[in-house]
Amino acid sequence: MSKLNVEQIRKDFPILQRQIEGKQLVYLDNAATSQKPRAVIDSLTGYYEGYNANIHRGIHTLAEEATDAYEAVRETVREFIDADHTHEIIFTRGTTEAINLVAYSWGNANILPGDEIVLTAMEHHSNLIPWQRLATERNAKLVFIPITEDGQLDMKEAQKLISDKTKIVAATQMSNVLGTINPIKELAKLAHEKGAVILVDGAQGVPHVKTSVRDLDVDFLVFSMHKMLGPTGVGVLYGKTELLEAMQPFQSGGHMISSVWRDKATWSELPWKFEAGTSNIADVIASGKAIEYLTALGMDNVRAHEIEITEYALNKLNELGDISIFGPKDATLRGGVVSFNVDAIHAHDIGQICADAAIAIRAGHHCCQPLMRDLNVMGTARASFYIYNTKEEVDLLFEALKEADKVLGHVACR
Amino acid sequence: MSLADDLYRETILDHYHNPRNHGVIEHPTAQVEGVNPLCGDELTLYLTVKDGKIEDVKLTAKGCSINTASGSMMSELLLGKSVEEANQIVDLFKRMMLDKKEEVELPDELEDLEALRGVKKYPVRIKCALLPWNTMLEGLDNTLNSSSK
Structure with missing residues (x-):
C-alpha cells in the first residue's frame, strides 16, 4: 500500500x-508538466518580495542572500541525484537546453566522421534532433536500439549495436509514451566497456524514480524541474567532472568568464563556465523547494x-x-x-x-x-x-x- | 452528461460515421495533400474540374471527427459548383470560422455548415475544421493554373 x-x-x-x-x-x-505545491509558489513571491537581486556580483545584503539561496539549490540537487560534487550540477533552461549543451560542447570536440551515436527507438524529439544535427555536421552515424513488442528496450540488440565505433549512448530513463523504465545501469556498462560515454534523459525518470548517478554510473544526466513540482524554465545538467572540465562553454558572455581582455578571455571554473548571463534565480530557488518536498515524501x-x-x-x-x-x-x-x-x-x-x-x-x-x-x-x-x-x-x-x-x-x- | 454538445452534435457525427465522397479519383485534374503538423492529420483531396465546374470530388482522410466531418460536408456542398462559386463558399466558411468580431451569416443552402460553428469555441480545433477547406483552395488554384497553361 x-x-x-x-x-x-x-x-x-x-x-x-x-x-x-x-x-x-x-x-x-x-508527464507534460506537474502542478506546483504552495511551498514552491510561495518561494517565488518570497524571493521577489524579499531578496530579489542579481547573484555572484553585488556586495549588498540582497545579493548575498540571493546568491546563497541559489547556490544552496546546487547542493540540494547534488544530494538528490547522489552526485559527487556540487560543481557537477549545472542549471540550464530545461532538459532540451541541457542536451543541446552536451551535443554542442562535448559533441563538437569528440564526434568524428564515421563515429556512431547510439540512441533508442523511444527518444523524445529533444533527445533526437540535437544528435541528428551533430551527426549531419560531423558525418557521423545515428544508430537506434529497437524496442520489443511490449515496449521494452531490446537489450540483445543493444549489445550488438553498442560497439567500438560508439562514442556516446543517449537514452531516456523512462519513455514519455510507453512509460518503460530502461535498464540504464546495463546500458552504462555496455557503453563504458566500449570506451563510450552515456547521457541519460531523465526528464520523465528523475521526477518519479529514485536516481543515483553514482549507482547508475552515468556520465551525463539531464532533467527538468517543471515535471517534478518546480517552476518552468529550470533544467539540470549533471556531468562527471573530468568531462565537464574538458568541454568548451556552450553560450558565452557575462558571468561565465574569469578574465576578459579586448581580444581574448578565460573561462570561469565549473559550474559557472556553463551558466552564461543572469541565471533564472527565482525559479532555481523555487526548484530547491520542489526537491525538498519530494525528499520529505520519500x-x-x-x-x-x-x-x-x-x-x-x-x-x-x-x-x-x-x-x-x-x-x-x-x-x-x-x-x-x-x-x-x-x-x-x-x-x-x-x-x-x-x-x-x-x-x-x-x-x-x-x-x-x-x-x-x-x-x-x-x-x-x-x-x-x-x-x-x-x-x-x-x-x-x-x-x-x-x-x-x-x-x-x-x-x-x- | 457533460459532452460538448456543440462539437459532437448529430450532423457532425453523421458525417463522421459516414463520410460522403470518401475515396480516390483515378485521373483527377488536381490532387493535393493537406497536413496538419500539430496533430498529424492528413488528407488527400482529388478534384475533377471540367469547363470551370467541379465534376467530381473525393477525399481520403486520417484525422479527427471534426476534420473528417468538415471534409465530408465540404465535398457535398461543392460538388457541381463552378470554381468561382466554390471559391466564394470556401471564403465564406473560412470567415465564419475565423472572424472573431462578428458572426458571419450563412445562406440557407449552406445551413449544414452551421453544425461546425460550435467548433469556434475550441480554438485549437478550428484548424481541424479548416484543413479540408484550405486543401480545397490549393486544389482549385492548381486546377486554374494547369488549365491556363
Whole structure:
C-alpha cells in the first residue's frame, strides 16, 4: 500500500481546487508538466518580495542572500541525484537546453566522421534532433536500439549495436509514451566497456524514480524541474567532472568568464563556465523547494504510489475492451504514464471528450513521431500520474473513455 | 452528461460515421495533400474540374471527427459548383470560422455548415475544421493554373 497521504498532499496544491464549468479538475497530464505545491509558489513571491537581486556580483545584503539561496539549490540537487560534487550540477533552461549543451560542447570536440551515436527507438524529439544535427555536421552515424513488442528496450540488440565505433549512448530513463523504465545501469556498462560515454534523459525518470548517478554510473544526466513540482524554465545538467572540465562553454558572455581582455578571455571554473548571463534565480530557488518536498515524501514512497495507481489504471482501462494500451503490461517495469487508443477514435477527440469532463490528458504524437510510426499509430491519448492522483480520478477517466467510445467508436467505413 | 454538445452534435457525427465522397479519383485534374503538423492529420483531396465546374470530388482522410466531418460536408456542398462559386463558399466558411468580431451569416443552402460553428469555441480545433477547406483552395488554384497553361 502506498505510504503517501494523498488527501493531505492534495491540500498543498492550490490548483487542484480548480473547477472547470462546475466540475472538479482531474489533472492527468503530469508527464507534460506537474502542478506546483504552495511551498514552491510561495518561494517565488518570497524571493521577489524579499531578496530579489542579481547573484555572484553585488556586495549588498540582497545579493548575498540571493546568491546563497541559489547556490544552496546546487547542493540540494547534488544530494538528490547522489552526485559527487556540487560543481557537477549545472542549471540550464530545461532538459532540451541541457542536451543541446552536451551535443554542442562535448559533441563538437569528440564526434568524428564515421563515429556512431547510439540512441533508442523511444527518444523524445529533444533527445533526437540535437544528435541528428551533430551527426549531419560531423558525418557521423545515428544508430537506434529497437524496442520489443511490449515496449521494452531490446537489450540483445543493444549489445550488438553498442560497439567500438560508439562514442556516446543517449537514452531516456523512462519513455514519455510507453512509460518503460530502461535498464540504464546495463546500458552504462555496455557503453563504458566500449570506451563510450552515456547521457541519460531523465526528464520523465528523475521526477518519479529514485536516481543515483553514482549507482547508475552515468556520465551525463539531464532533467527538468517543471515535471517534478518546480517552476518552468529550470533544467539540470549533471556531468562527471573530468568531462565537464574538458568541454568548451556552450553560450558565452557575462558571468561565465574569469578574465576578459579586448581580444581574448578565460573561462570561469565549473559550474559557472556553463551558466552564461543572469541565471533564472527565482525559479532555481523555487526548484530547491520542489526537491525538498519530494525528499520529505520519500522517492521510494512516490514510486510505490505510482506503481499502485498505474496498476489500477492498466486493469481498469482494460475493462473497456475497445482499448489498446501501449508499453509494458507490468506496472513495476514502467512509470505512471499510460498511452492508449480507444477503438479507431482520433486521440484529439478522446482528449476533447475528457476535457469536457474536466479531465486533462495529453493527445497527439508526444514529440515522438518516429516512435508513433513504429507503433503504427498517428498518435495516442496519454494519462500520466503523480503524487496527488487518486484511483477515483482513474475511474472518472474510465467513464469519459466509455462516453467517447459510445459517441465516436465503431466507425464502419475506416 | 457533460459532452460538448456543440462539437459532437448529430450532423457532425453523421458525417463522421459516414463520410460522403470518401475515396480516390483515378485521373483527377488536381490532387493535393493537406497536413496538419500539430496533430498529424492528413488528407488527400482529388478534384475533377471540367469547363470551370467541379465534376467530381473525393477525399481520403486520417484525422479527427471534426476534420473528417468538415471534409465530408465540404465535398457535398461543392460538388457541381463552378470554381468561382466554390471559391466564394470556401471564403465564406473560412470567415465564419475565423472572424472573431462578428458572426458571419450563412445562406440557407449552406445551413449544414452551421453544425461546425460550435467548433469556434475550441480554438485549437478550428484548424481541424479548416484543413479540408484550405486543401480545397490549393486544389482549385492548381486546377486554374494547369488549365491556363
